[in-house]
Amino acid sequence: MALQSNLTSILGVVTSLLLTFIGLTAITFVIGRMMPADPVLAIVGDRASQEVYDQVYLQLGLDKPVYIQYLRYLEQLVEGDLGTSIMTAQPVLDDIIRFFPATLELATVATLLGIFVGIPMGVLAAVHQGRWPDHIVRVISLIGYSAPIFWLGMVGLLVFYANLGWVAGPGRLDVYYDGIVEPVTGVLMIDAAMSGEWDIFYNALSHLVLPATILGTFALAYIARMTRSFMLDQLSQEYILTARVKGMPERKVIWGHAFRNVLVQLITIIGLTYASLLEGSVLTETVFSWPGIGQYITNSLFNNDMNAVLGGTIVVGACFVGINMLSDLLYRLVDPRIR
Amino acid sequence: MTDSALLRVEDLHVTYNTPTGLVRAVSGVSFELGREKLGIVGESGSGKSQTGRAILGLTATGGTVSASRLEFKGTNLLNASERTMRQIRGRGISMIMQDPKYSLNPVMTVGYQIEEALLVHNRTSKRVARERTYEMLRAVKIREPERVYRAYPHEVSGGMGQRIMIAMMMIPEPDIIIADEPTSALDVTVQLQVLAVLDDMISERGMGLIFISHDLNLIASFCDRILIMYDGRVVEECTAAELDRAQHPYTQGLVNCLPRLDGGQDELPVLKRDPSWLTTPGATR
Amino acid sequence: MTTEATLRGWLLAEIPQSKLQARCQRVFIGWLDFKRNPIAMIGLLIIVGLVAIATLAPWITTSNGLELHLADRLKPPGSEHWFGTDELGRDILDRIIWGSRITLYIVALVSIIVVPIGLLIGTVAGYMGGWVDTVLMRLTDIFLAFPRLILAMALVAVLGRGLENAVLAIALTTWSPFARIARAEALTIRNSEFILAAQMQGISTVGILVRHVTPLCMSSVTVRLTLDMAGIILTAAGLGFLGLGAQPPTPEWGAMISLGRQYLIDQWWVPTIPGIAILVVSLGFNLLGDGLRDVLDPKSGN
Numbered sequence: 001m002a003l004q005s006n007l008t009s010i011l012g013v014v015t016s017l018l019l020t021f022i023g024l025t026a027i028t029f030v031i032g033r034m035m036p037a038d039p040v041l042a043i044v045g046d047r048a049s050q051e052v053y054d055q056v057y058l059q060l061g062l063d064k065p066v067y068i069q070y071l072r073y074l075e076q077l078v079e080g081d082l083g084t085s086i087m088t089a090q091p092v093l094d095d096i097i098r099f100f101p102a103t104l105e106l107a108t109v110a111t112l113l114g115i116f117v118g119i120p121m122g123v124l125a126a127v128h129q130g131r132w133p134d135h136i137v138r139v140i141s142l143i144g145y146s147a148p149i150f151w152l153g154m155v156g157l158l159v160f161y162a163n164l165g166w167v168a169g170p171g172r173l174d175v176y177y178d179g180i181v182e183p184v185t186g187v188l189m190i191d192a193a194m195s196g197e198w199d200i201f202y203n204a205l206s207h208l209v210l211p212a213t214i215l216g217t218f219a220l221a222y223i224a225r226m227t228r229s230f231m232l233d234q235l236s237q238e239y240i241l242t243a244r245v246k247g248m249p250e251r252k253v254i255w256g257h258a259f260r261n262v263l264v265q266l267i268t269i270i271g272l273t274y275a276s277l278l279e280g281s282v283l284t285e286t287v288f289s290w291p292g293i294g295q296y297i298t299n300s301l302f303n304n305d306m307n308a309v310l311g312g313t314i315v316v317g318a319c320f321v322g323i324n325m326l327s328d329l330l331y332r333l334v335d336p337r338i339r
Numbered sequence: 340m341t342d343s344a345l346l347r348v349e350d351l352h353v354t355y356n357t358p359t360g361l362v363r364a365v366s367g368v369s370f371e372l373g374r375e376k377l378g379i380v381g382e383s384g385s386g387k388s389q390t391g392r393a394i395l396g397l398t399a400t401g402g403t404v405s406a407s408r409l410e411f412k413g414t415n416l417l418n419a420s421e422r423t424m425r426q427i428r429g430r431g432i433s434m435i436m437q438d439p440k441y442s443l444n445p446v447m448t449v450g451y452q453i454e455e456a457l458l459v460h461n462r463t464s465k466r467v468a469r470e471r472t473y474e475m476l477r478a479v480k481i482r483e484p485e486r487v488y489r490a491y492p493h494e495v496s497g498g499m500g501q502r503i504m505i506a507m508m509m510i511p512e513p514d515i516i517i518a519d520e521p522t523s524a525l526d527v528t529v530q531l532q533v534l535a536v537l538d539d540m541i542s543e544r545g546m547g548l549i550f551i552s553h554d555l556n557l558i559a560s561f562c563d564r565i566l567i568m569y570d571g572r573v574v575e576e577c578t579a580a581e582l583d584r585a586q587h588p589y590t591q592g593l594v595n596c597l598p599r600l601d602g603g604q605d606e607l608p609v610l611k612r613d614p615s616w617l618t619t620p621g622a623t624r
Numbered sequence: 625m626t627t628e629a630t631l632r633g634w635l636l637a638e639i640p641q642s643k644l645q646a647r648c649q650r651v652f653i654g655w656l657d658f659k660r661n662p663i664a665m666i667g668l669l670i671i672v673g674l675v676a677i678a679t680l681a682p683w684i685t686t687s688n689g690l691e692l693h694l695a696d697r698l699k700p701p702g703s704e705h706w707f708g709t710d711e712l713g714r715d716i717l718d719r720i721i722w723g724s725r726i727t728l729y730i731v732a733l734v735s736i737i738v739v740p741i742g743l744l745i746g747t748v749a750g751y752m753g754g755w756v757d758t759v760l761m762r763l764t765d766i767f768l769a770f771p772r773l774i775l776a777m778a779l780v781a782v783l784g785r786g787l788e789n790a791v792l793a794i795a796l797t798t799w800s801p802f803a804r805i806a807r808a809e810a811l812t813i814r815n816s817e818f819i820l821a822a823q824m825q826g827i828s829t830v831g832i833l834v835r836h837v838t839p840l841c842m843s844s845v846t847v848r849l850t851l852d853m854a855g856i857i858l859t860a861a862g863l864g865f866l867g868l869g870a871q872p873p874t875p876e877w878g879a880m881i882s883l884g885r886q887y888l889i890d891q892w893w894v895p896t897i898p899g900i901a902i903l904v905v906s907l908g909f910n911l912l913g914d915g916l917r918d919v920l921d922p923k924s925g926n
Binding site: 019143145147151154304306310 | 763766767775854858866868881899903906
């Protein structure tokens with residue numbers, strides 16, 4: 001019985017997100033059609049003859065009614081065809097695969113930072129509500145998500161790179177080391193460690209530290225704030241009194257009882273954070289010249305490479321949807337009340 | 340003053356400092372408790388729950404507790420260290436709360452929570468703890484202890500939840516149990532079952548009970564002695580049998596409010612409150 | 625009796641004599657509550673300050689922030705130029721003050737677009753229920769699922785760069801939460817008796833939605849709008865930073881940071897100070913929003 005209802009609810013979640021994703025593609029399709037640029041001209045160039053123009057026009061299926069074009073679009077998406085980039089003349093999907101790991105690297109490290117620093121901060125603030133640890137955490141948190149992230153990145157570069165010299169500057173690697181390591185996973189640090197190139201590893205690390213910390217501050221601010229809010233809510237519940245009546249040490253009451261209930265809700269928050277970091281990296285990557293998908297989309301935008309822009313949008317959008325689905329499923333698995 | 344008294348409370352005060360002024364939740368409550376069943380009756384805001392919490396040292400933040408004496412088996416609870424208090428909680432004095440929907444941790448199994456209550460005070464193996472838990476569940480008349488052990492709080496009914504609560508609070512074998520409105524969230528039929536279980540366990544183990552409720556009838560039938568509280572102070576103290584001969588007008592009012600099965604009343608009298616009750620000293624020691 | 629005393633008396637009277645008085649009383653009591661929260665007051669102060677600066681801009685600035693004074697370029701903060709000058713010799717303080725108008729413009733424009741759309745979709749979905757609800761909520765979810773900045777970028781790429789297009793793009797990505805809130809409220813009161821009474825009076829659905837349902841959503845919507853405003857400003861600044869928002873020489877704060885970026889190391893004030901302005905305003909909205917939520921919706925949050 002439990003298994004059956006479990007499966008139905010999982011199915012429900014998956015269906016719902018599939019529908020959302022389809023909606024997403026509809027929007028990108030519409031945006032694509034709103035382009036002022038003529039897609040045929042973009043391919044054939046403006047010196048092509050009328051016949052060539054007509055040929056390509058038919059090839060692109062532009063004579064068919066809109067919904068057929070949309071279906072064709074979906075078909076292509078499923079096959080992984082995101083069109084060809086005007087800039088690089090490569091399939092957009094290939095380009096994206098090349099750039100994505102850099103963003104993943106940043107977002108993952110930043111999220112981990114947010115989790116391992118933000119959660120204890122939030123718990124600390126909730127336990128000492130109204131006293132100075134609470135105030136400090138709230139201030140840090142507030143500044144963290146009120147500050148424009150690109151500005152924070154710049155200030156970080158100014159202070160920690162230009163003035164203090166503690167970290168390396170923009171870019172993922174010093175130019176000196178470029179191209180030495182075989183990209184196996186695409187994640188530089190893992191690849192460098194795998195091939196034993198330790199000075200490249202440290203170099204990559206020193207480049208990663210600052211942008212990851214900046215993004216991480218943003219994640220930390222949000223996670224700390226939500227953790228605090230959830231913990232305060234739980235600490236006012238009756239079962240906490242029960243735990244104390246049983247004679248449990250306060251540390252166990254906080255982490256063993258209250259936090260257990262918060263953990264479930266934090267799954268959703270962490271999912272949201274990761275997703276919004278994928279987005280926040282757009283700006284951070286610009287400031288740090290980090291060759292990730294954010295840079296890719298931005299550059300494509302300036303080059304009017306619409307295929308690339310839309311392709312990137314769909315991929316990031318799909319990740320968003322995917323992450324939300326994952327955290328939703330995880331939540332259902334972990335919370336006994338829903339099982 | 341009897342020597343067999345487990346708990347001695349003298350002139351207990353609990354005050355809260357709120358933005359709108361000082362709130363006196365408990366003003367000068369005194370009583371003694373031996374191995375007997377003491378009932379505390381009062382309406383909402385009379386301070387009865389606050390008294391229970393103060394004894395356990397679990398008054399909410401913002402509240403100050405003071406008393407000329409607050410002793411449990413000779414230990415002064417007022418200036419006891421947190422460590423001492425934690426040893427007393429659960430093993431010396433325990434408390435059953437009103438609604439198992441809220442007073443049990445929703446993400447842990449029932450069995451785990453009961454075991455926890457035992458393991459905090461006893462170093463036994465997990466296997467022994469589990470056995471004791473099953474025993475306890477049987478003692479509160481739960482028929483399939485293994486199944487219930489694995490259940491989560493939202494999966495059990497109100498009556499069962501409250502019996503689980505009783506099991507959890509009795510497993511460390513306390514001397515005193517405080518029951519704060521233990522049946523108020525239950526249906527009438529279930530109430531009687533739960534009370535029967537509670538009664539059995541208390542008599543078997545020779546424990547002291549403080550039964551807090553707003554239901555005078557219930558307390559009169561269940562307890563040996565009764566304390567009537569109004570606005571933070573005790574206005575009357577008597578045995579259950581003597582209730583009809585109550586002195587204080589408030590108590591008389593309460594008794595008169597109870598509808599009687601043998602008729603004789605067209606209208607239920609309305610409880611009159613006299614502000615002078617707040618200032619005249621009550622019938623306390 | 626002074627007029628102040630009579631006004632206060634009117635506001636605190638036990639039994640209001642008119643609807644207007646009742647409304648004013650509610651606002652006044654809410655205000656008293658709000659005043660007790662010092663953090664929220666700081667937020668209010670900041671926003672009021674922003675409006676004041678924007679309004680008084682022509683009188684408190686020494687220049688219009690647009691003219692070039694190449695002889696004075698890149699001067700550090702000092703007595704003549706409190707925040708220094710930028711790469712074209714323009715006084716940064718003046719540009720920030722003029723830029724505050726743009727910030728307010730963005731805030732106003734986004735609100736005007738987002739709130740009606742959100743209310744409309746949300747109340748209709750919640751009130752009508754059925755397939756209308758499902759379709760509208762699916763639509764809302766889709767926009768909610770989209771990464772805000774990236775969708776805004778894609779839209780700007782298509783619509784062309786410029787402040788209005790950026791605002792439109794932002795608006796299109798931020799209306800979803802308001803629809804959800806409005807729908808939740810509509811669902812709650814859909815079956816209540818006064819709605820039933822209105823229906824029996826023969827008021828049309830539109831009438832009910834506009835005059836009965838919508839006003840009840842306003843407090844939650846207001847709180848949410850204020851809280852989201854900080855994010856909206858940050859997104860707008862982000863678009864400006866990427867060069868997709870207001871175009872030079874308009875003194876939009878995000879664009880100012882972008883243009884000043886190359887001078888970060890040696891003339892740090894050029895890109896840093898506009899960022900501080902953004903931080904302060906964003907902070908202000910966050911604090912104000914938190915305070916409003918505590919007053920209007922105390923059960924959420926803490």
